[in-house]
Amino acid sequence: MPNLKNDLLLRAARREPTERTPVWMMRQAGRYLPEYRAVRAKADFLTLCKTPELAAEVTIQPVDLVGVDAAIIFSDILVIPEAMGMELLVEEGKGGPRFPTPLRSTADIEKLDAAAAPERLQYVYDALSTTKKQLDGRVPLIGFAGAPWTLASYAVEGGGSKNFETVKGMLYDAPEALHALLGKLADATAEYLVLQTRAGADIVQIFDTWAGILSKDAFLEFSLPYMMRIIEHVKANSDVPVIMFAKGANTDFPELAASGADVLGLDWTVDIGEVRDAVGTQVALQGNMDPVALYSSPESIRAEVRRILEYFGNNPGHIFNLGHGILPTVPPAHAKAMIDAVKEISVEIRAEEQE
């Protein structure tokens, strides 16, 4: 493996000082880029995920085009339930991926094959090693997976949901069945992430997209322990840092900081300075600009970047990011304006403080 020429992200994840703040964007390999859309014109979403050369191509695009400090492997969190035996459909213009046969009984859950799932995802490992080679050490490569709670929500609801009635019905009325499902998802995901690190991932992120729909008690019972089980397994079997993004779990930072994760992802609704005060140097923080702010003018974008960098202050352990994925209709020039502003202003802030 080549040495990294830009390891800002990894140093920031370990709370080490950096010359400037590293920056990347969730969903940075995606539809806002015309170059991505050109590749997608040749292959549907799952074919793209499952064809290592194409996945590597779109993974590297934002490094070249907008100048991010990391590449994140192009994939989808739902490949884990698929590899455990569920049929997954991703159809254009039909409102997101879905499972046409969602889990509705204990028997459905028992049928899922957690042990076999990680080895069925060889195409992800191939995409990672191909990308790693092509990146040639320019920036770190991020692997990722969905959190068990978020995967369970999709697998039980069959797709996105407004109120998550079915999976919450299980939570309240059949908690043992839900725990059984979450345990299987955690075991498969833990090994999946370890295999991602062996294929070249320098750091991994766990996405708990639906953390914020739970009561605090339910989050602490049905989500966090399963992410912690994954983190423990990754830490025992690799030396990569782990980023945990529990979107919307905004009153739970003390518990999140004690989870074993190296970095906490923050959505845009919290004050990153206040969170930093709450968690101290226990973890690094990633975030947290409103993705919708990228529709505003470059001047407004720059002002938002400055605000967030100043709130975090001249301390080690900040990875700049959006508070959620970049939206598909954002102009690429606006994304670049954000990234350039992070690079410039974070250097200014470090210089000011040294005067």
Place this chain on the structure above:
Amino acid sequence: MPNLKNDLLLRAARREPTERTPVWMMRQAGRYLPEYRAVRAKADFLTLCKTPELAAEVTIQPVDLVGVDAAIIFSDILVIPEAMGMELLVEEGKGGPRFPTPLRSTADIEKLDAAAAPERLQYVYDALSTTKKQLDGRVPLIGFAGAPWTLASYAVEGGGSKNFETVKGMLYDAPEALHALLGKLADATAEYLVLQTRAGADIVQIFDTWAGILSKDAFLEFSLPYMMRIIEHVKANSDVPVIMFAKGANTDFPELAASGADVLGLDWTVDIGEVRDAVGTQVALQGNMDPVALYSSPESIRAEVRRILEYFGNNPGHIFNLGHGILPTVPPAHAKAMIDAVKEISVEIRAEEQE
């Protein structure tokens, strides 16, 4: 005005001791009740709002049918922008109310008539006085309005929105125009709520449904000050308590507690005991059961009620409620199970602590 036979809600709002915890539900006069649907079969939504006898009938239904400790006047937050001159459409099965001509320029905002709006809402005051008479003092009557930020979001977007790109575009790129709009909405709403108290409202609630889509800074600049302006005007011109529900503003409780509101509404994602510890006796708290929990079994509902009551503890100042509106497909028997559980378990908790 008749004296109240059940004033639990008002005493709890003032942090006075109560024999048991009062309970009501946001959207309690609504589609989950067959009796409501029977009235709606005769009149569309806005006709129902604007016909005092019908509005009074559905307002009182949940008092009779599920035993809530308060009636909330049947109306909609969007009557304020309508009264300021915007056309409002509420069509069946078309995804919520909408403004076919949303605000898109400073000229659009200047045309809005804030001064005339309160007097144009006589049908709301008539509905309140009719309801008050028919309630005959059985329970308090709640008036309400939308928060300026939430009303501005609807008026600028033209309806509900996934990402609120247009109103956030104004927030970032034309903040003065947004402040002008928010000021007009606040002035009209403040006087509207005072007139509601004169027509018989015993307490009023401000709903900031979209507080949670803002960054903390944006909430403190574009939402909270306008709610505070309203509270100040209501307090100066009436003696009713004010409930403020800023849904999703879950890291801002110190600021919310200092707003002048008597009661803070909480969504279901926060631990009501932790919030109480944070705000002390400065304000009462309202909430905070997950509305989706009402799809679970009566036994699970009872367990959730007990959990929340125990977290709040045997202290004055709790109004039990859902953390958001009751969903239209909840069985009424489940709503009643929650209400009965609050009444019984809150008495038990008070007795236990006295032993």
